Amino acid sequence: MSPRRTETGGRIDRLRTIRFTFDGAPYTGHAGDTLASALLANGVTLFGRSFKYHRPRGLLAAGVEEPNALVTVLRGEVREPNIAATMVEIYDGLVAVSQNRTPSLAWDIGALNQLGGKILSAGFYYKTFMGPVVGPLKGTRFWMFCEHFIRRAAGLGKAGTAHDPARYERMNAFCDVLVVGSGPAGLMAAKAAADQGARVILADLEANFGGSANWSGETIDGMHAADWAQRAVGQLEGNDNVRLLPRTTVWGYYDGNTLAALERVTDHKEVAAKGEPRQRYWAIRAGTVVLATGSFERPLVFPGNDRPGVMLAHAAERYAVEYGVLPGQRIALFTNNDSAYRSAVALKKAGAAVVAIIDVRADVSNEMRRLASDAEAELLAGHAVVATEGGKALTGLKVQRFDATGGALSGDERSIHADSLLMSGGWSPTIHLASQVGAKAEWDPARQAFLPPKPTQRRPNQQWIGAGAFTGSFSTAEAIAEGRAAGLQAAGGAASSAPLPVVEAAPGDPDPAPVFEIKAKGKSFVDFQHDVTAEDVRLAHREGFVSVEHLKRYTTLGMATDQGKNSNVPGLAIMAEALGKPIPEVGTTRFRPPYTAVSIGSLAAERFGDLKPERLTPMHDWHLANGARMYSAGLWYRPMIYGLAGETVEQTYVREARATRDSAGIVDVSTLGKIAVQGPDAAEFLDRVYTNMFSTLAVGKARYGLMLREDGLAFDDGTTWRLGEQDFLMTTTTANAGKVMQHLEYFLDVIWPELKVTVTSVTDEWAGAAIGGPNARAILASCVTGTAVDNAILPFMGIVHGRIAGVPVMICRLSFSGEMAFEVYSGAGYGTRVWEALIEAGKPFGLVTYGLEALGTMRIEKGHVTGAEIDGRTTARDLHLDWMLSKKKPFIGSAMMDREGLIGSDRLELVGVIALDNRALNGGGHIVEELDEANPHDSLGHITACCYSPALGKYIALALVEGGKARHGTRAFVSDPLRNRFGPVEIVSNHFFDPDGSRMHG
Amino acid sequence: MLITCPYCGPRDVIEFTYQGDGNRERPQPASQNLDAWNAYVYDRLNPAGDHNEIWQHSGGCRAHLRVVRNTVTHEILSTAFARGGHKTEGRS
Structure with missing residues (x-):
């Protein structure tokens, strides 16, 4: 041992x-x-x-x-x-x-950095990273070069890069009373609330419940406090309405009494048991929260207070009593309050020699003098530690006479040999959670601490009750009384006058002397983790940082992983002194979540990898089985190309598009948004929503429609089919399906509740296949039963019902490709059956399947717009869709679309662009007027979509260009410096191919 | 934050989508008063305190709600269907 x-x-x-x-x-x-x-x-x-x-x-x-x-x-x-x-x-x-x-x-x-201590003062980064000219690196750039090395020299642990194989879990919990902290106050509160029948959760960040009872050495109800706590935990354990969460840090307190907690389930185990996660994230909704989070002992600020061997007094007591470890053999204590005397006695009892108790106060009570003599310690009242000695371990310290009211040191230094120096600078309640929900802490001059405003807060969104040291009641007897009262109140029970457990504890005054710092020569640390000294705080003040928020950022006081749990109050006190203001006037910063560091894994829990759901069309498996390369479009997966061996992407789409224009092609259009618009006022509603008329549309016909936003800009387009007098099927672009649905719902629910219309998303109910090309009608005719598909029965924009392979289908003759084309809709479950029947029927005609690339190519050739052009900045006029703006009725956006700025001649308008150097164009490339490749300037607009056009035999693009139609037939240049592309182009109409539509009208 | 949907009861805020300031008044559809349209499209109240808002229960019944919320405390003072009726008073 x-x-x-x-x-x-x-x-x-x-x-x-x-x-x-x-x-x-x-x-x-x-x-x-x-x-x-x-x-x-x-x-x-x-x-x-x-x-x-x-x-x-x-x-x-x-x-x-x-x-x-x-x-x-x-x-x-x-x-x-x-x-x-x-x-x-x-x-x-x-x-x-x-x-x-x-x-x-x-x-x-x-450690050589210590020699440069003057340079590494407060605001080091701010002062340093702007500066001299060093060779070719000017000013700040030189420091950006150095920063890497400086950052490596200053820092904490390094994050790993290995994949974390651990499993994390997320839990939602609900309770009437959440008790945070399981010291005597928390245990009493949990017990009292549980006895009332309330659903109780008791959480403590330590492995063992009991808090200070585990090491205080006090007696409760005639037994060791630690045993009393274990008995109390045992009484809670058996209750169905109590959940005990050890190793669980409640780290966030949010609106609606929602709290976040992290349970370290298996971090303490060599091997996790089957099914156990590493950590568990708890989202707890509590009726009332009992905050029994205790308090932190504060360090004193004096030269050498960071030397190994200098420790908080209660921490040493804990190590001795709870873990059976002595921090040293010859122990000295340095205090401004009574609690250190109890620590001295405990350490003496545990077997250490207590050589001295150095108390800044000249007046030490007789009770404390008796405790000092119990500890066999020399009492140096009215003294202070002015230096510590030793290298990597403490060997001794120096003390001097000290005047606690003025802070003056006097007399000769005296050396004391000790291997451990324990300090106590008073206690600060752990008010972090209350602060997170906006409770403003108040300075208590007696306790020399920030206390929560009132021991309770009942706001609609936060209901908490404090108990014990959290409220500044530092004795166990008070904690027990407040804990029970809080538990009863939280559970809605009446106050109890039953006798409370009896506590036998060492005496002590909870109020410390208002001494935070001993000013003597040497580095006195305020924030140990970020190496902020008392002098840094004063330097910040001299340099004009007077607000506590600025002080914090400039010195980085309280910004390390411990978030100032030790340093906040001493730092404020030193700042207050420098400012010549009382502490409450300096104010304190608000604590924010998390209370302690939280693993990203626990926040993600099961939600890692690809978080998005995948939307697959009914024909998805067929596409995969037939060589499609898939492309993700929003949540959807769509065939991009059906490549043959050895083909490039361009070769494939060119082949697919050419074959479609030569004979026929078929494409899966199931992803289009589909909304059933039904009801007596459906036609009226569509007239208001679309820029063009739908009330005049005949049953059995479809019409292309355009929607604007309220501000008059283009929103979405698509065809809407009138299936019955009160029954419309609206289609939207794939990307905007959700947005359009929400738009329609908003207007029906909020703006026009009087309209008798329902809207239903039916996107997933229908499978859609678009078949187009000169032979498309012949293919359809060969496989459709129950209807003819000739021009008389199925004219352009007509709708018929029939069957394919025995499956009821709805066919609309409309065209995106510019060919004679039909959209064939069937129930989603029969999509593949219909698709395969169409493929089979197309074989004699050389029907090809085509993907998004060929679809895009044919639409560019036709000059149709999609989301690349309807980009939230363009108007109907910009896109040459003004023929769709009805003058006979108001519609959404009609009043705003003619505003100044939306109708000027300088707007970017849709045009076609042909590369004159026969090289590919790129989306995002700019159109410029002047031949100045090195210094491209004055962009006229940009390319929105591009392809190689098999119909034209050229590289073409759609673009939004200033002047628009007026530039048709003129030359310009494409400039795309990022991709080293510069070359001559011709600006033309966006209708590259078959502009009068003779092919689709047949 | 909990919002009480008149259909579905108290639900977590993640089920809802904010749909804007509920104080906006849409001019008559045929109105050519550009000032009124501008105010409707662009002007928003931004009070520190009680605010009349439209929320959609997009992850639930999809109804639009008129919610009075305190922007300082996030207290929900009342919820009702935006189309009228079923107002739920009281704090949540």
Whole structure:
């Protein structure tokens, strides 16, 4: 057994030995140890190197607020950096390494930074990264070059790049009362609320419930406080209405009493049990929250307060009582309050020699003097520590007389030999969660602490009740009383006058002396993790940073992974002094979630990989089986090309498009948005929604329609079919189906509730195939039964019903390709059957399947617009669709579409572009007037879509160009510097091919 | 944040889509008053306090709701169908 380990006591299991490694060296500990306590027991004092100066650092705390002892935990290839050693429970095979040191923790080359301390002062980055001319690198660019090295020198752990194989889980929970914190206050609250029948969740970030009861050494109801806590937990465990969540940090408090928590389910286990996730994210909706989150002990700010061996007093007490580890053999304490005396007695009891208690207060109560003598410690009242000695471990300290009211030091320095210095600068309630939901903390001059505004907050969105040290009630007796009251109130029970558990505790005044800093020569640290000294805070003030928010950002005080849990109040106090203002006037920053670091994995939980659902058309499998290369369009997957062996993409689409224009082609159009618009006022509704008339459309006919937005810009286009007097089938573009649906619903529900119309999304109910080309009609005629498809029965934009392969189909003669074309719709479940029948019928005619590329090619040849042109900036006129703007009726956007700016002659209009150098054009390429490749300027507009046109035998594109039609027949240049493309083009009409439509009208 | 849908009951905010300021008044369809149209299309109240808003229960029944929400506290003061009727008073 190591010399630091006590013979008895604590919650560790001395019969179980656990083996682990730290920085490659093997160590042993006991079940129940944290990495911090186990290493401490092994005599390790050096745990890390500080952020900026690489100063050696040891343990400051024993819990979640630890700023120094941050380690990286390795699990196979996966590394998790910046974990406080105080929160790592050891298990067999644990591998942990220290951080921010090169080459090793003991010999760190970065420690040379200490010599440059003056340079690395507050605002280092701001002051440094603008500056001189060094060779070819001017000013800030020089520093951007250096930044990489500087950032590497300052920092914490490194994130890994290995894939994390761990599983994370997400849970939703609901309860009447959520109790955060399981100290005496939390346990009483949970018990009281559970006894009322309330559904209770009790969460604590530690592995063991009990909080301070586990190490206070107090007696409750005649038993050790730790045993009392275990009994209380046992009473809760059996209840159906209680859920206990140990190792669970409630890290976020949001509106509607929604809280976020992280449960570390298996981080403390060598191997997770079957089905167990690594961590579990809890979203908890609570009726009322009981905040029993306790308090943090504050460090004192004095020269050398960061030397390994200097620790918070209660942390040392915890290590001794809870883990059976002494932080040192010769212990000195430095305090501004009474609580350190109890720590002194506890450490004496545990077997350490307490050499001195240095108290800044000249007046020390008789009770405290008695505790000092119980600890056999020399009491140095009215003294302060002015220096510490030692290298990587403390060897001694120097004290001087101190005047607590003025802060003056006097008399000779006296050296005290000690290997451990414990400090207590008073206590700060852990008000983070309350602060997150907007509770404004108030400075309590007696407690010298920010307290929550009232011990309760009942707002509609936040209902919490505080209890115990959270409210500034630092004694266990008060915690027990407040805890029970809070539990009863939260569960809606009446206040109880039944006797409370009786506490026997050391006496003590909860109010500290208002001393935060001892001003003496040397670096006095305020924020240990970010290496912010008291002098940095004053420097920030001298340089004009007077607001607490600015101070925080300039010095980075409180911005490290511990988020100022130790440093906030001392930093504020030093700032207040510099400003000559009382602390409450300086104010405090608001805490924001998360309370502690949260793994990204837990937030993602099961939602990783491809998060989007996939939408597949009914013919999807057929496409895959027949050589389609798929393309994702929004959520949909659509065939891009059906390539043959050895073909390039361009060769394929050119072949597909050419074959369609020569004979016939077929394409899957099932992805088009389809909305059933039905009801007595359906036609009237469509007249209001579309720019053109639909009430005049005959049953059995379809019409192309254009919609505008309220602001008069083009929104979406598509055909709408009148299937009956009150029954329309609207089609939308694939991309806008959802938006159009929401648009229609909004107008029906909010603007025109008097219209008797329902809209139903039927996109997934129909399979659609478009078959086009000179032989399309002959193919259809050969396989459709129950109807003719000739010009008389099925004219352009006509609709007929028939059967293909026995399946009822609806056929509309409309064309996107510019060919004689038909859209064949069938029930989605029969889509493949109809598709295959059409393919079979097409074989004698050389029917080809074509994909999006050929579809796009044929639409560019025809000059039709899609989302690339209806881009939210274009008007109907810009796209030459003004013939669709009815003058006989108002429609959505009709009043706004003629505004100044939307009708000017300088607008970008749709044109066609032909490459005169016979090279491919690119979407996004600019059209410019002047031949100046090196310095392209004055863009006239840009290309929206491009292709090689088999019909024209040229590379062509659609473009939005200033002047539009007026430029037809003129020459310009395409400029695309990113892709090194510059060349002459001719601007033409967007109707490249068959402009009078003779092919589709047949 | 919970919004009480008159059909579906109290539901998490992720089920809803914000559909804008509920104070906007759409001019008569045939109106040529550009100022009124401009106000309707572009002007938005941005109060620190109670605000009349339109939300759609897009992840549920798809009804549009008129919601009075306090933009400071996120308190929902009332919800009702935008087309009228079924107003739910009370805090959630």
